[in-house]
Every structure is written in structure tokens, then in C-alpha cells.
Amino acid sequence: xxxxxxxxxxxxxxxxxxxxxxxxxxxxxxxxxxxxxxxxxxxxxxxxxxxxxxxxxxxxxxxxxxxxxxxxxxxxxxxxxxxxxxxxxxxxxxxxxxxxxxxxxxxxxxxxxxxxxxxxxxxxxxxxxxxxxxxxxxxxxxxxxxxxxxxxxxxxxxxxxxxxxxxxxxxxxxxxxxxxxxxxxxxxxxxxxxxxxxxxxxxxxxxxxxxxxxxxxxxxxxxxxxxxxxxxxxxxxxxxxxxxxxxxxxxxxxxxxxxxxxxxxxxxxxxxxxxxxxxxxxxxxxxxxxxxxxxxxxxxxxxxxxxxxxx
Ligand SMILES: [Zn+2]
Numbered sequence: 001x002x003x004x005x006x007x008x009x010x011x012x013x014x015x016x017x018x019x020x021x022x023x024x025x026x027x028x029x030x031x032x033x034x035x036x037x038x039x040x041x042x043x044x045x046x047x048x049x050x051x052x053x054x055x056x057x058x059x060x061x062x063x064x065x066x067x068x069x070x071x072x073x074x075x076x077x078x079x080x081x082x083x084x085x086x087x088x089x090x091x092x093x094x095x096x097x098x099x100x101x102x103x104x105x106x107x108x109x110x111x112x113x114x115x116x117x118x119x120x121x122x123x124x125x126x127x128x129x130x131x132x133x134x135x136x137x138x139x140x141x142x143x144x145x146x147x148x149x150x151x152x153x154x155x156x157x158x159x160x161x162x163x164x165x166x167x168x169x170x171x172x173x174x175x176x177x178x179x180x181x182x183x184x185x186x187x188x189x190x191x192x193x194x195x196x197x198x199x200x201x202x203x204x205x206x207x208x209x210x211x212x213x214x215x216x217x218x219x220x221x222x223x224x225x226x227x228x229x230x231x232x233x234x235x236x237x238x239x240x241x242x243x244x245x246x247x248x249x250x251x252x253x254x255x256x257x258x259x260x261x262x263x264x265x266x267x268x269x270x271x272x273x274x275x276x277x278x279x280x281x282x283x284x285x286x287x288x289x290x291x292x293x294x295x296x297x298x299x300x301x302x303x304x305x306x307x308x309x310x311x
Contacts, residue, residue: 018113019046022105032088033096041087045069045101052119054102058169069099076103114178117153118185124156125186125209132209133191137163139171140201140222151175157204163197180216189213193223 023042027034033041048054048070057066057073064078074081079094089095093104106115121136128134135157153172155165174182183189191208207213214220 019049019105022108023101026101026104030090030093030096033101041085041096041098042101042105044098045105048098048102049106049115052122054106055119056116065103067099067103069102072097072099074099074103076100076107113181114172114174117172117174117178118182120153120172121182121188122186125188125207128156128158129188129209131159133206134188134208135204135206137165137197138194138203138205140203154202176216176218176221179221183207183216184211187211190216190220193220196224 023040023046026042026045027040035041053070055068057068060066060075060078062078064075066073066075066078069081072081072083074083074095074097076094079089079100081095081097081099083097083099085095085097085099087096094100124136125134136153137155137157138151139154140151151174153174155163158164188207188209189211190213191206192214194203194205196203
């Protein structure tokens with residue numbers, strides 16, 4: 001089947017040294033997982049992971065995780081596997097078969113590697129990346145201080161430009177190094193700065209085939225993208241400010257009085273000078289004005305432009 005070919009192609013580039021180290025640790029810890037004729041259940045587990053023969057199947061009735069490993073259903077938390085292997089079931093770690101060891105390897109293979117993320121991206125670009133470009137939906141978590149900046153891959157934009165968001169149990173939490181590693185592993189790169197979706201934490205990340213995209217630095221990856229609404233608001237602020245700058249005396253002498261304290265007056269004049277120096281920074285200047293002053297100016301403009309002037 002085609003999907004398997006794609007996964008093999010993908011995984012060839014994936015470094016397996018960390019996995020091999022982890023597998024060796026399992027062999028030290030449980031010598032009985034060694035096969036009499038050489039090799040071990042941990043080695044076999046490693047090949048399941050590297051070949052992509054393991055995927056999550058959500059949860060069972062007891063709320064335990066369920067995985068399918070090389071065709072066998074098993075659970076890490078439930079400590080069981082449905083396979084025929086008569087290997088010991090450790091009271092703490094559960095059944096020590098190759099399937100459950102594969103889950104242990106996969107879920108402990110941390111650091112800059114996130115096999116689940118690599119799997120998901122490989123599958124996404126295989127299924128939806130024919131155009132050489134694909135847009136991911138990423139939920140950036142801002143509430144995890146001290147844990148490094150983390151985020152979750154939560155869906156993608158399909159060929160008909162619909163946002164497909166996965167159910168909560170399919171979200172893939174990841175870190176930036178893991179994303180760098182995963183994109184390199186599948187041979188794709190970031191095509192553009194992230195764009196923010198309306199709401200709090202969802203961003204669109206467009207990736208492209210090949211490695212000539214943007215470097216995935218923290219500055220770029222965690223760039224605070226803008227929504228179209230934010231762009232529009234910024235643009236209208238600039239227009240209002242340019243207008244104020246050009247007509248400041250008239251406004252202050254105009255029919256609708258703006259009562260400004262001496263300090264506010266000073267700020268408005270400073271603002272005007274700044275605007276004259278460089279109109280493009282109007283947005284920043286505007287945002288530094290006290291909010292009461294901004295409100296007064298906007299109100300003034302709204303009234304004047306709507307023709308409800310006092311006289
Ligand atoms: Zn098993």
C-alpha cells in the first residue's frame with residue numbers, strides 16, 4: 001500500500017541512535033526480553049517504531065491508552081497486550097512483549113525527536129501535500145511557563161481550503177526542536193511566517209516541499225502573526241493619525257472641544273512631530289498614547305465624520 005511506501009521513504013532519514021540506546025537500556029533492565037536465538041524484543045520493538053508499524057487508537061472503556069503495534073492491540077497504561085507472547089508481565093511495567101516495548105520506546109523517545117509528530121506530518125503531506133504546499137493548524141500554548149515553549153499540531157487546511165481540526169485526543173503536543181527535526185525528516189520546510197487565526201491561540205503554518213523555506217528559529221516560529229482584522233485596524237489607525245497630524249491645530253480649535261490636560265497636549269504635539277518624521281510608525285506611536293486620549297480622539301473623529309457636530 002502506498003502509505004507504507006511513503007513512511008519507509010520518510011523514515012530512512014530519521015536518526016535511530018537515540019532509539020537504539022533506549023532499546024539497549026530495556027535489555028539491561030529486563031534480560032528475559034532477549035530471544036534465545038539472538039536479538040531481543042526491544043530490537044523488534046525498535047523496528048516497529050522505525051518502520052511506523054505503531055499508531056495510537058485512542059482510549060478503551062477504562063480510559064487507558066490503546067495502541068496498535070504490528071497488528072496487535074495493546075495498552076501502556078492498562079499494562080496489557082492481546083498478543084500470544086508468553087513473556088512475563090511485570091507488576092510495575094506490565095507485559096514485556098515487543099508490542100508494549102514499542103509503545104514504551106515511542107512514548108519515551110523525547111528530546112528533539114517526536115515520532116508521533118513525524119508520523120502525522122508524513123501522513124499529512126502524503127495525503128494532502130500533492131501541490132508541494134500544505135497549511136497546518138497549530139495551537140500555541142501560552143500558559144506553560146518553565147516548560148519551554150510548547151504547542152500542539154491540531155489539524156490542517158484541506159484542498160478545498162477548509163480548516164480541518166482534529167478531536168482533542170488527536171492533538172500532537174510538540175516542542176520547536178521536535179518540529180525542526182520532524183520537518184527535516186520529511187524534507188519539508190516553513191513557507192511563510194505564521195498567520196494568526198481569530199481567537200486566542202490558533203495559528204496557520206504553511207509548509208512547502210524542499211528545504212529552502214524559512215529557517216525554523218524561535219523568532220520565526222513563535223512570530224506573533226496578524227489576522228486580516230488586525231491588519232485592517234492598524235491601517236485605519238494610521239489613516240486617522242495621519243489626518244490628526246495634518247490638521248492638529250484645526251482640530252484643537254474646532255467646534256467639538258477636546259479637553260486635553262497640558263500633559264496630553266504635549267503628548268499630542270510630540271506625536272505629531274514623530275508622525276512628521278516617519279509616517280509608517282504611526283501605529284506604534286498611537287499605541288503608546290494613553291488610552292483615555294486615544295478614546296477622546298477617536299470619539300472626536302467619529303462625531304465629526306458622522307456630521308453630528310454641535311454647531
Ligand atoms: Zn504484545
